[in-house]
Amino acid sequence: MQKELILEKINQAAKILNEKNIDMWMTYVRETGNMRDPMLDMIVGANATWQSAFIITKNGDTHAIIGSLELENMKSVGTYKNIHPYLKTIKEKFPDVIESIKPNKIALNYSVNSSLADGLTHGLYLDLLEQFKETDYPKKFVSSEDIVAALRGRKSPSEIKLIKEAIAETLKIFDEVTKFLKPGITEKQVAAFVQNLVKERGFELAWDGEYCPSVFTGPDTAGAHSGPTDRAIEPGHIINMDFGIKINGYCSDLQRTWYVLKPGEDNPPEEVTRGFNVIVESITKAARELKPGKEGWEIDQIARNYIQINGYDEFPHGLGHQVGRAVHDGGALLGPKWERYGNLPTLKIEAGNVFTIEPRLTVDKYGIATVEEMVLVNSDGCEFLSERQKELLIIKS
Amino acid sequence: MQKELILEKINQAAKILNEKNIDMWMTYVRETGNMRDPMLDMIVGANATWQSAFIITKNGDTHAIIGSLELENMKSVGTYKNIHPYLKTIKEKFPDVIESIKPNKIALNYSVNSSLADGLTHGLYLDLLEQFKETDYPKKFVSSEDIVAALRGRKSPSEIKLIKEAIAETLKIFDEVTKFLKPGITEKQVAAFVQNLVKERGFELAWDGEYCPSVFTGPDTAGAHSGPTDRAIEPGHIINMDFGIKINGYCSDLQRTWYVLKPGEDNPPEEVTRGFNVIVESITKAARELKPGKEGWEIDQIARNYIQINGYDEFPHGLGHQVGRAVHDGGALLGPKWERYGNLPTLKIEAGNVFTIEPRLTVDKYGIATVEEMVLVNSDGCEFLSERQKELLIIKS
Known part of the structure; x- marks a missing residue:
């Protein structure tokens, strides 16, 4: 199935090369066991x-120029039509293959803005300059960031099917967590419980096991992108968890929020419910405006403003990112125009993009309310791929 | 333990910066979940x-400039003394930190020759040029390849201990393979047996599971760097396997060769034994000359010539590579001066380097004879870390 998926994306890439009027796109790598270009x-x-x-060309040709020892493996992988093995140096084959294409533009994987289009190392870039110093090819080098953003962003039906499967399995695990949570259990124990389920079921974690899942219980927690601690769940805590898995190469990324009732409480305190509801409503408002042609900062701003208008601090990150093979995928980002996000918040949203929507706010003295859903942009709006969390999940003491 | 190992290597890095007279070394990254600088x-x-x-400086200071959401995690990792979190752009902190160091040279991870010193992407390099365009820092950028080669190559006592542990566990698995092999079993079944043992014992594979282990039985096999096939073991086959594991972050990489007796045979045919013995002797001869100050191509040539003098084709790869956290580690390589190896075959071998020695030859009509051992370079020679295979392992039909 991976081979068919890859051939589908190569085919899509050739169409995108036509659309962007770029003759050839080259992914140039070595020692991928040490570091892998994210496009590989x-x-x-x-x-x-x-x-x-x-190399993928505008007319749909594919060329792999590889070390001769890897010829048999490349044949059995079966994704490239023309395979050119070399023994001592890639120069044995490189000039002829490129000469046969006669490209006017050569897209390479470098990008200031997008890490997914930035798999070419600076050393390999210098190597290309040296190899082609007596040609005019270096003048034809362009960044592949537009190609990569389009190709990763516009999910094919088979990709959407795989993402939906990852989401469904993730939500099942969230359900089991709801049964598992109780006062006295630590963040680390919750994480271990979740990772054990992932292992048992033969899935992979969507990101580094140090903080997949991230689990936060109560006020003054470590904050996003931190690992779980020995802090124990107590009555009166808001608990939230950020978690995703990868199945057949495709990821999910979701968050859910629980409240632990104190003795005597039948419902969460009003300020907890209010904070949670502001999160849910901010997602609804953002999703309503999410459609092709919009720019991500516009959608981010809707949720960000709504949360601030309601008296909470703005969240210190973007509202949402694309998801696919990478948990932070594609180009366009639902994020503010902060410099650390480069040009990603101003790229146009396209049909086929899969985004998270994940606002956050702090409820003083209780904890952090977050919900992260996943949506698919369609021709004139977006649809939720995850069944939404619209009410706090309640844990009894 | 990982924290102590990292602090040990940071300390060693500061000494190497003094030796190379470089004021600061900077590893500049982003989205390491998508692609990881191999030094990380x-x-x-x-x-x-x-x-x-x-950033590591010559005087042993360490600075981490990171997104503010990762502050708590960085503190808990505990490897960097000075942590500078930023919210919207790294420019909030970058200039001041570098100004406080006032470096004359800034080593960055880019290298035409070494993939392990080439973790800086071209996009991030362009980003640095842009950020520092109004300063003279870009003129001070130098490649970190000498630092990386020294730091990865000169193993500390704790690193050697971890590598020895990986080797010992690997050899135990080879012993079990010897008991498992028999006619009728396919290459894929052998690989599955091995991967199952690795999983049961909680180890990781040292390289991609598609060809870790590589298993080859009989004549006309797919060749190195190919995955196992449905080809079945038959009497009269030479079998060989290339396999390594990773324990606590450190790798092994070994090969062993078996011969399957035909009905009526008490011993392998003379040409099989002869080919195998040429491999063993070529390892002995190469190891005898392996010492600090030599260059890798000299050692490669000893084994390569010996095999050719004995009437076999030269092997289509280098004689050996360094091993450590990466299965292809360090700088200096025991390889021929082929262009695809860059300058690695002419780097000086140093004490503390751990190398594989892995010659190969084809015995017509029987298969491939290979043995891969691992050695540690000491002050005036080298010692074998793996118990050597000096005789063919015999499988009875």
């Missing part, structure tokens, strides 16, 4: 030890 | 989502 899984499906070039 | 595990031990700079 999507458009190649093989590893490389020695310098290797994977 | 050794000298940082944390992930980064937003642009992050990890």
Whole structure:
């Protein structure tokens, strides 16, 4: 199935090259066991030890220039039509292959804005300059960031199916967590419980196991992107968890929020419910405006403003990111125009994009309210891929 | 233990910076979940989502400039003394931190020659040029390849201990394979047996599971760097397997060779034994000359010539590579001066380097004879870390 997925994306890439009027796109790598260009899984499906070039052209041709020891493996992977093995140096094959394409533009994976389009190392870039110093190819080098944003962003039906499967399995695990939570259990114990389920079911974690899941209980927790601690759940805590899995190469990324009733409480305190409801409503408002042609900062601003108008601090991150093979995927980002996000918040949203929507706010003395849903942008709006959390999950003491 | 290992290597890095007269070394990364600079595990031990700079100075100071959401995590990792969190852009902190160091040279992870010193992407390099365009820092950028080669190559006593442990566990698994092999079993079944043992024992594979282990039985097999196939073991086959594991972050990489007796045979045919013995002797001869100050191509040539003098084709790869956190580690390589190896075959071998020695030859009509051992370079020679295979392992039909 991975081979079919890759061929589907290569086919899509050729169409995008036509749309962007770029003749060839080259992913140039080596020692992918040490560091992998993030595009490799999507458009190649093989590893490389020695310098290797994977070329897709506007007319749909594919060329793999690889070390000769990897010829049999590349054949069995079966994703590239023309395979050019070399023994001592890639220069044995490189000039002829490129000459046969006669490109006017050569897209390479470098980008200031997008890490997913930035798999070319600076050393390999210098190597290309040196190899082609007596040609005019270096003048034709352009960034592949538009290609990568389109290709990763516009999910094919098979990709959406895989993402939905990852979401469904993730929500099942959240349900089991709801049964597991009780006072006295630590953040670390919750994380271990979740990771054990993931392992038992043969899934992978969507991100680093140090903070997948992230679990936060009560006030003054460590904050997003921190690992779980020995802090124990207590009555009166808001608990939230950020968690995702990867199945067949595709990710989920979701968050849910619980409240632990104190003895004598039948319902959460009014300020907890209010904070939670502001989060839910901010998601509704943002999703309502999410459609092709919008820019991500516009959607981010809707949720951010709504939360601030309601008297809470703005969240210290973007409202949402794309999800796919990578948990932070695609180009366009639902984020504020902060410099650390580069140009991603001003890229146009496209049909087929899968985004998280994940606002956050702090309820003083109780904890952090967050909900993270996943949505698919369609031709004139968006649909929720995850069944929404619209009410606080309640844990009895 | 990982924290102590990292602090040990940071300390060693500061000494190497003094030796190379470089004031500061900066590992500049982002979205390490998508692509990880290969130095990150050794000298940082944390992930980064937003642009992050990890700086080690000649006087042993360490600075981490990171997104504010990752502050708590970085504190709990505990490997960097000075942590500078930023909210909207790394420029909030970058200039002041570098100004406080006033470096004359700034080593960055880019290298044409070494993938392990080439973790800086071209996009992030362009980002640094832009950020520092009004300063003279860009003129001070130098490649970190000498630092990386020294730091990864000169193993500390704790690193050697971990590598020895990985080797010992690998050899135990080879012993079980010897008991498992028999005619009718396929290469894929052998690989599945091995991967199952690795999983049961809680180890990781040292490289991609598609060809870890690589298993080859009989003549005309797919060749190195190919995955196992449905080809079945038959009497009269030479079988060989290339396999390594990772324990606590450190790798092994070993190969062993078996011969399957035909009905009526008490011993392997003379040409099989002869080919195997040429491999063993080529390892002995190469190891005898392996010592600090030599260059890798000299050692490669000893084994390569010996095999050719004995009437076999030369092997289509280097004689050996360094091993450590990465299965292809360090700088200096025991390889021929082929262009695809860059300058690595001419780097000086140093005490503390751990190398594989892995010659290969084809015995016509029987299969491939390979043995891969691991050695540690000491002050005036080298010692074998793996118990050597000096005789063919025999499988009865």
